[in-house]
């Protein structure tokens with residue numbers, strides 16, 4: 456799919472579908488031009504009351520006289536960011552059936568911002584996963600999306616489109632990694648994907664094997680991996696877009712490519728969804744794809760600990776005590792609380808980078824889903840400013856997180872009679888005590904933890920990976936890059952709500968401008984090859 460921004464008269468632009476925004480029942484300037492060319496047909500339709508005012512509602516008109524496009528799609532949109540996104544997604548979905556080119560003239564917003572959101576929506580709404588189906592979906596689908604803008608906005612919109620394509624293709628890579636079955640998306644596949652990203656964007660990559668991490672003393676990580684016949688991988692991917700010597704932001708991802716629970720075996724129903732237990736790693740790796748495509752002027756490292764959690768004769772048993780890389784001993788009371796056992800060693804490893812900040816991302820606890828449901832990510836931080844920064848990034852990106860408490864009292868629940876700490880703290884506040892566990896290994900730097908157990912995938916009929924929190928992480932890094940460029944401390948964003956707006960604006964321009972080329976041609980198809988090779992080709996790879 457090709458996405459471009461273009462200055463053209465909407466009524467004269469040839470396309471399969473011309474989508475026009477209708478805000479609070481009123482046609483915008485572009486829609487009025489089309490209405491005039493069509494002899495008042497659009498305003499007549501609005502008078503009939505066929506278009507619901509709810510954002511994303513639409514009416515499709517065929518062969519409108521006086522208009523070059525084959526179809527005109529009127530789409531309701533409100534004034535909030537979310538309403539705009541909903542409307543853009545609805546337009547893409549409605550136009551996908553028609554195939555060919557979708558042209559959009561959506562108004563009332565900053566041109567670069569709107570173009571970026573439309574590009575992201577185009578990737579999101581046209582995503583499909585057929586890598587492991589014998590019959591591919593061969594419907595033509597959308598070939599091209601053209602964002603129609605005024606001449607004065609053309610350059611800004613092109614920058615927005617390029618940023619949106621970079622983010623949209625990264626989100627889809629995240630979805631591909633999550634959706635790939637666990638016999639394809641193995642630790643080796645994650646490592647290969649990281650290698651491909653390194654090659655494509657000129658990053659450094661290092662993949663440590665079991666012997667390497669044993670030598671480093673990662674007894675806790677190895678204890679999780681040892682029941683599986685799939686080799687573990689410890690992946691370090693480095694984007695050095697900032698100044699030499701600038702402290703990096705380190706993203707740490709939990710990459711359990713299948714979580715059976717181990718000896719503390721999970722119930723069988725819904726266990727297939729445990730393939731998504733690598734989405735911390737998946738979203739971190741996908742974010743690095745966006746960072747590379749945007750050429751962010753910032754040092755960003757990704758650290759991923761990846762393995763399977765399986766029951767076996769040599770698997771960890773409840774009651775086992777293991778020694779972590781930083782020397783603390785842990786009593787494994789439940790082998791299904793394995794995420795923290797691999798993350799703790801990855802967090803200790805991150806110390807060597809003297810990071811500016813570390814953000815770990817993990818589908819960590821069912822308790823987080825009980826606390827917050829599927830709408831927002833659970834956020835914990837040992838530094839108030841970092842927490843606020845991430846909340847603001849989530850607000851701006853439409854990928855929200857909610858900060859949870861991490862008071863000292865909770866630490867009491869991790870006491871063990873036989874080790875320095877236990878790997879679970881009982882049912883009360885299970886998401887909090889998981890974060891408290893991690894905090895013991897993150898004392899040497901500013902650290903935040905995102906529990907994405909509720910937001911990384913959907914169950915039911917729409918079962919699949921969401922690509923979250925790639926938008927949040929990318930926005931966080933773009934804001935950091937913009938802050939570094941403007942030599943303003945990123946932390947001075949004060950209350951989250953108020954900060955959300957300025958952060959986006961400040962970011963969209965400088966960060967993106969330095970970055971990406973105006974026209975973005977991106978292949979969205981998942982490139983996984985089902986049958987042949989055990990380690991599928993990296994999905995959603997740019998070609």
Ligand SMILES: [Zn+2]
Nearest residue numbers: 714791792793
């Ligand atoms: Zn588990």
